[in-house]
Amino acid sequence: MYLPTSGTAKEEAAQEEPDCLAKYFSVVWCKASKKKHKKWEGDAVLITKGKSVILKDMEGKDIGRGTGYKSKELDSLDEGQTLMVGGKEIEVMGVISADDFSSGRCFQAAIGTHDTVPTALSQTNMKPFCKPFKSVCQPSTKDNVLRDSQSYKPRHDPNASNSLVMPKPNASHQWTFNKAGLPMVDVVVDPYIANNLRPHQKEGIIFLYECVMGMRVSGRFGAILADEMGLGKTLQCIALVWTLLRQGVYGCKPVLKRALIVTPGSLVKNWKKEFQKWLGSERIKVFAVDQEHKVEEFIGSPLYSVLIISYEMLLRSLDQIQAIEFNLLICDEGHRLKNSSIKTTTALTSLSCERRIILTGTPIQNDLQEFYALIEFVNPGILGSLSTYRKIYEEPIVRSREPSATKEEKELGEKRATELTRLTGLFILRRTQEVINKFLPPKKESIIFCRPTALQLELYRKLLSSRVIRSCLQGRLENSPHLICIGVLKKLCNHPCLLFKAIKEKSCDPMSDEHDESSLYEGLIDVFPQDYTLDTFSERDSGKLQVLVKLLAAIHELNSSERVVLVSNYTQTLNILQETCKRYGYSYTRLDGHTPVSQRQQIVDTFNSKFSPAFIFLLSSKAGGVGLNLVGASHLILYDIDWNPATDIQAMARVWRDGQKRTVYIYRLLTTGSIEEKIYQRQISKQDLSGAVVDLSKTSEHIHFSIEELRNLFTLHEDSSCVTHDLLECNCMGKKDHQNPSSEKSSVSRSCQLGQNQGKTNSKKPLSMSQLMQWKHFSGQHQTLADPFLEKIKENVSFIFQNVTSPTSFT
Numbered sequence: 092m093y094l095p096t097s098g099t100a101k102e103e104a105a106q107e108e109p110d111c112l113a114k115y116f117s118v119v120w121c122k123a124s125k126k127k128h129k130k131w132e133g134d135a136v137l138i139t140k141g142k143s144v145i146l147k148d149m150e151g152k153d154i155g156r157g158t159g160y161k162s163k164e165l166d167s168l169d170e171g172q173t174l175m176v177g178g179k180e181i182e183v184m185g186v187i188s189a190d191d192f193s194s195g196r197c198f199q200a201a202i203g204t205h206d207t208v209p210t211a212l213s214q215t216n217m218k219p220f221c222k223p224f225k226s227v228c229q230p231s232t233k234d235n236v237l238r239d240s241q242s243y244k245p246r247h248d249p250n251a252s253n254s255l256v257m258p259k260p261n262a263s264h265q266w267t268f269n270k271a272g273l274p275m276v277d278v279v280v281d282p283y284i285a286n287n288l289r290p291h292q293k294e295g296i297i298f299l300y301e302c303v304m305g306m307r308v309s310g311r312f313g314a315i316l317a318d319e320m321g322l323g324k325t326l327q328c329i330a331l332v333w334t335l336l337r338q339g340v341y342g343c344k345p346v347l348k349r350a351l352i353v354t355p356g357s358l359v360k361n362w363k364k365e366f367q368k369w370l371g372s373e374r375i376k377v378f379a380v381d382q383e384h385k386v387e388e389f390i391g392s393p394l395y396s397v398l399i400i401s402y403e404m405l406l407r408s409l410d411q412i413q414a415i416e417f418n419l420l421i422c423d424e425g426h427r428l429k430n431s432s433i434k435t436t437t438a439l440t441s442l443s444c445e446r447r448i449i450l451t452g453t454p455i456q457n458d459l460q461e462f463y464a465l466i467e468f469v470n471p472g473i474l475g476s477l478s479t480y481r482k483i484y485e486e487p488i489v490r491s492r493e494p495s496a497t498k499e500e501k502e503l504g505e506k507r508a509t510e511l512t513r514l515t516g517l518f519i520l521r522r523t524q525e526v527i528n529k530f531l532p533p534k535k536e537s538i539i540f541c542r543p544t545a546l547q548l549e550l551y552r553k554l555l556s557s558r559v560i561r562s563c564l565q566g567r568l569e570n571s572p573h574l575i576c577i578g579v580l581k582k583l584c585n586h587p588c589l590l591f592k593a594i595k596e597k598s599c600d601p602m603s604d605e606h607d608e609s610s611l612y613e614g615l616i617d618v619f620p621q622d623y624t625l626d627t628f629s630e631r632d633s634g635k636l637q638v639l640v641k642l643l644a645a646i647h648e649l650n651s652s653e654r655v656v657l658v659s660n661y662t663q664t665l666n667i668l669q670e671t672c673k674r675y676g677y678s679y680t681r682l683d684g685h686t687p688v689s690q691r692q693q694i695v696d697t698f699n700s701k702f703s704p705a706f707i708f709l710l711s712s713k714a715g716g717v718g719l720n721l722v723g724a725s726h727l728i729l730y731d732i733d734w735n736p737a738t739d740i741q742a743m744a745r746v747w748r749d750g751q752k753r754t755v756y757i758y759r760l761l762t763t764g765s766i767e768e769k770i771y772q773r774q775i776s777k778q779d780l781s782g783a784v785v786d787l788s789k790t791s792e793h794i795h796f797s798i799e800e801l802r803n804l805f806t807l808h809e810d811s812s813c814v815t816h817d818l819l820e821c822n823c824m825g826k827k828d829h830q831n832p833s834s835e836k837s838s839v840s841r842s843c844q845l846g847q848n849q850g851k852t853n854s855k856k857p858l859s860m861s862q863l864m865q866w867k868h869f870s871g872q873h874q875t876l877a878d879p880f881l882e883k884i885k886e887n888v889s890f891i892f893q894n895v896t897s898p899t900s901f902t
């Protein structure tokens with residue numbers, strides 16, 4: 092049976108040798124060449140016996156034979172060793188039991204349909220198991236006991252202190268994925284990377300490992316890592332990818348050959364940098380697609396095992412990407428896949444890769460249909476069809492939250508929500524900032540209520556008395572005029588000149604058919620001074636801008652080496668802020684939706700560098716903020732507010748994150764008594780809900796306003812120094828410095844707590860912002876503010892809330 096070469100008498104004799112002397116190996120093969128980086132062409136089975144070998148392809152066909160080897164050499168054949176068989180070179184991947192050979196099991200795929208071998212990517216340093224960890228492997232079946240256990244050893248020492256060892260699969264997993272009966276070997280995260288991991292990151296890597304190996308939900312390989320911003324989702328994925336590219340529990344066979352990382356364009360370079368930061372440049376070669384580096388280059392080169400590409404570029408090169416076999420797909424900032432009908436989702440779904448990970452720092456918000464789309468992407472079919480899902484989960488849950496729901500409906504909705512959370516919780520992991528707080532410097536957060544100027548007040552009153560707003564309040568909401576009104580009021584709060592500009596543009600545009608907007612502006616122009624022009628806006632016209640100017644001056648004066656991130660969600664507002672920087676001679680840099688993606692990382696790197704000339708980083712958080720690290724700054728000012736608290740939290744997390752060494756100051760500017768306060772109040776009440784892994788409440792983008800709510804929104808409170816404080820019914824009257832001591836853990840009623848009393852953070856429950864709010868608060872007139880920065884701006888400030896988060900408050 093085992094003919095070494097051609098049919099000589101000697102070979103015939105060899106054939107008669109008892110079978111037990113034969114040994115079997117799983118191998119990869121390629122044509123012999125002197126190249127350092129082999130391009131392996133396929134899997135095969137190698138049979139050795141005496142001095143002869145036979146090579147069979149995975150269909151059992153002989154593809155090579157050889158004889159005249161030294162018996163000793165064949166006897167000691169081991170993983171990672173190479174051998175010439177005829178004109179082919181082979182590399183041994185693992186040992187196959189006689190049983191698996193005779194049953195034919197070894198010709199079946201070992202791990203699912205995407206089983207891989209370290210083929211084209213094998214580099215010379217890729218011998219899977221090196222000294223000194225001999226014989227730590229664990230035979231998985233009785234058969235294997237007889238096998239040469241020396242062959243299977245973990246790549247890294249599982250018993251070393253601080254080692255991170257992946258859990259072993261259970262019997263059913265082994266039955267399904269280890270048909271060849273290969274011995275189980277500890278999968279150990281490279282200590283080079285493991286030594287740097289935070290505890291929550293180690294847990295995260297184990298979680299991801301179990302998900303993509305199908306150990307958490309049978310037959311499912313998807314995961315959603317929804318850790319809050321800045322917890323190092325990138326690093327956790329890098330550790331996972333690196334581990335799986337080199338190791339595998341069954342016979343040491345690496346699980347991955349290639350991984351694909353899809354990310355917003357602004358983060359492509361950052362991913363590459365993080366790979367280098369955590370693994371150095373010699374361990375792994377990652378390929379980042381950009382203008383100069385096309386997908387073709389990745390395809391043509393055997394060096395790379397990881398491809399990083401932007402969502403936009405992926406769409407453009409979809410055909411090429413589809414042709415490459417990836418064994419793991421990671422979608423960074425993956426909440427963009429929440430709509431299953433958009434192109435990006437369809438494109439990514441079309442990739443055959445089963446192991447899919449979504450990374451997102453924002454809670455998988457609020458909308459049950461979006462939630463379904465994300466789940467469906469990572470684990471298709473797990474929640475049944477969309478119509479079943481709607482019937483079983485969405486409808487009862489939504490119904491139970493309506494005010495008119497009956498007791499039974501409420502109960503049913505709650506049960507379904509619990510079940511949905513349980514089911515999806517198996518493959519969704521979300522940790523909050525709390526886990527990292529103790530590693531971060533203190534954060535001082537101030538909400539600064541800025542008095543509106545006389546011009547703002549007058550325009551505001553005029554707008555509120557307009558016909559459009561009055562008709563909104565009578566319930567005429569077709570064509571959503573209320574959304575236009577909200578937008579206009581927000582503009583006014585930022586600066587009246589934005590409103591002036593809009594009026595001018597509207598009046599110059601005779602084609603405009605937006606009747607509501609034009610009529611909203613009626614008579615407004617008369618409120619502006621006669622000589623008002625767009626060229627020279629004055630900071631004296633905007634309450635917030637006045638405060639901002641003073642604040643920047645205070646930071647510049649008191650802490651000249653510190654830098655500021657200045658955030659707005661509007662390009663036009665950023666223009667005003669930029670102009671202000673120019674006027675005061677502050678050097679700045681800017682990143683918004685118009686910044687070419689190829690330049691973004693460089694702008695960020697330059698700013699973060701010690702030698703950055705820029706004092707201010709102007710950032711449009713909605714357009715380009717996600718995922719950015721701006722730890723070069725320690726002050727962050729939110730100039731305007733978004734309905735969605737996640738947008739603002741996203742922005743704040745740019746500076747208060749791992750790597751930040753200084754105390755961080757966050758300032759949120761709100762116009763007193765205006766719509767901005769209302770939006771803020773809504774944010775806070777919303778955040779109480781968004782703490783859950785899955786927030787099942789409605790998203791802010793689809794806000795439905797009752798007439799009552801609109802009435803509240805379209806009211807200007809001119810007499811209050813802080814409506815938010817008034818609402819708390821706090822007894823301090825804002826007259827003196829008031830603070831709820833954080834030691835007041837179990838106080839049942841707090842006179843001044845935003846939202847309900849939440850007690851001390853329950854570590855099992857994700858942290859919501861209201862739980863963090865041990866706010867100190869005082870009116871702007873307060874004698875001493877005990878804060879050097881606020882002291883310098885208080886003239887224009889009517890009220891301040893302040894909260895300090897420091898490592899000690901978590902111990």
Ligand SMILES: Nc1ncnc2c1ncn2[C@@H]1O[C@H](COP(=O)(O)OP(=O)(O)OP(=O)(O)O)[C@@H](O)[C@H]1O
Binds near residue numbers: 287288
């Ligand atoms: N264990 C660690 N030790 C030191 N720095 C770390 C560690 N983990 C992560 N970092 C750093 O923290 C920063 C934030 O990490 P990363 O960008 O991965 O966060 P993220 O979870 O992706 O957040 P986002 O949702 O904002 O994208 C990075 O600069 C990263 O290098």
Ligand SMILES: [Mg+2]
Binds near residue numbers: 423718
């Ligand atoms: Mg990220």
